[in-house]
Amino acid sequence: MTKKIEDWLDDVPEENNAEDEEIIWVSKSEIKRDAEALKELGAEMVELGQNSLDKLQLDEDLRAAINLAQKIKKEGRRRQLQLIGKMLRSRDIEPIQTALDKLKNRHNQQVSLFHKLEVLRDRLVEEGDDAVPSVLALYPHADRQQLRALIRNAQKEKAANKPPKAYRQIFQYLRELAEEQQ
Template identity: 60%
Template sequence: MSRKNKRAPWEEEEEIIWVSKTEMKRDMEALQALGEELVELKPNALAKVPLDEDLLDAIHDAQRFKNEARRRQLQYIGKLMRSIDPEPIQAALDKLRNKHAQVTAKLHKLENTRDELIEKGDAGIEAIVQEHPQADRQRLRQLVRQAKKEKAANKPAKAYREIFQYLKELLLEE
């Protein structure tokens, strides 16, 4: 008896992943949208994105074109992007988009540190000096005292803002 169409029991079957035409179209449109986002970037931001030579040339061309030529160029960029890995490009774009949020989060953290510093007094100053050895303990102590006096006397918060600026400088030195 011959076993032409039967597999031996020890042979593993390969798993075939079927992708629908709609899903392939959706993926291509996503790549084209990613390309369109690249075209909208300014030159200095575009330089931070890892792109190959052909794709970069196509993006520069699309930035010059208008109307129908631009639409066709965007389709061409989408076609070029199918042959490369979009993950590093997507990661770089996410990083560019999130830059503002990161800066805002750092500023909020500095504000909270300043408030804790004023509340805790010398204990807060010690924590800052432990974290940043280059910090001027005497200057911080003086600013904290002034900020407390200003708050008690309902005066403008000049020392309060100075503490923030000083903490910001300490953070930038790192």
């Protein structure tokens, strides 16, 4: 009357055996790591400004939760970040992560460009008219006369220990040239 386990397994249809094999067991630690990663993603989104948030593909509920977290301080903010992480678990985060990566990269590129422009500005002030051809090679549509006037003014200000107005104007002009070129 009693069946052996092997006999019982033989009676089980093959479909159930196939389903059992497809189950993937996930450890508690992995679940916790995933939840923490989603919470950190939510914290990154909370730190963004409104213009950057507009560029992300967020539904109304998630956007409202992020806006609320931006207004809350201390313990309430921590709990709101946990809620955002929980909300992200039920969403496809790949497009959000991709958009965040693009925003970060754009920021890094802009910082790099600003550093290059600062070096170029310093070179222009130090070398004077000798450095103008290198700027014209980078930005052919640059106005040579305006650039030379700004350089002379910056050199005069530097010699007289005056505030660096023309120095800043050179940077602004170089930044405008770089933005026009893009």
